[in-house]
């Protein structure tokens with residue numbers, strides 16, 4: 001029998017080959033590019049270094065319960081991953097001002113944010129991956145409301161974990177980019193790569209750049225620094241103990257066809273008090289559950305089960321879910 005390997009996709013630095021309905025092989029090449037492919041090169045050992053960093057970071061994230069596409073390492077520059085449909089929106093998390101954030105808003109580089117910032121970008125080289133609002137990403141059908149909530153919360157959770165992991169090996173996580181994909185059963189999981197190409201890392205003591213900015217800025221020794229990141233990650237004997245907390249808010253409303261006596265009483269009181277512009281009042285409830293786990297598709301499913309079976313009465317109520325990870 002001849003095994004036909006259908007090449008799914010060949011990107012600027014990786015090839016993705018379909019193995020079967022469930023799995024793909026990701027091949028990390030030595031190609032490196034910047035400024036949307038304007039600057040390109042081949043750097044010996046770069047594929048292996050990024051493959052190792054990605055593998056180690058996916059394993060670390062899996063350890064903390066983040067759902068990722070990573071299954072195993074196949075060879076020095078190949079990973080076997082779950083087959084997903086990559087969504088066309090990238091999520092960038094920033095702890096310190098740098099890169100396009102400084103250019104876009106005219107702010108100084110190196111200023112820490114009080115709280116990390118999450119931005120969405122539309123994956124489109126011709127348009128130079130423009131920044132998009134959540135509303136645009138949803139309205140243009142790139143992601144749905146649920147995926148938007150999961151992307152933001154998972155990005156913040158990944159940041160929370162990776163900041164601590166890199167701190168342990170003397171590195172500062174300035175910012176990074178994540179990609180998400182839909183599995184065949186519709187779950188949204190972390191996909192693509194998480195490597196020195198997709199993050200900014202600075203040496204804690206000297207501020208020295210360790211990531212792809214070395215290539216963008218012609219600083220040299222790109223692969224040596226990538227290998228050093230991989231080496232330090234491999235040296236971690238014990239992962240940091242991290243207290244994870246995802247707050248899940250379930251908002252419950254009565255279906256519009258159902259009588260709402262409490263809402264009606266409040267409505268009449270408001271009219272009596274002279275608030276003539278009020279036309280209706282509906283009273284629902286909001287329930288906040290704190291979980292000691294990371295956000296993701298699994299937690300969403302758990303919340304739906306709890307909502308359907310315990311929190312809401314599906315005959316008369318509707319509910320919506322929100323995640324916050326801070």
Ligand code: TMP
Pocket residue numbers: 092098099100101129175176177197198199200
């Ligand atoms: P930016 O400051 O250029 O927007 O980049 C933010 C982060 O995203 C940075 O860690 C590098 C990463 N990134 C990618 O992974 N791919 C890209 O195409 C770009 C532009 C940035």
Ligand code: ASP
Pocket residue numbers: 012032033034035036037038212216
């Ligand atoms: N990833 C983009 C490119 O390959 C942009 C960048 O990383 O600077 O051109």
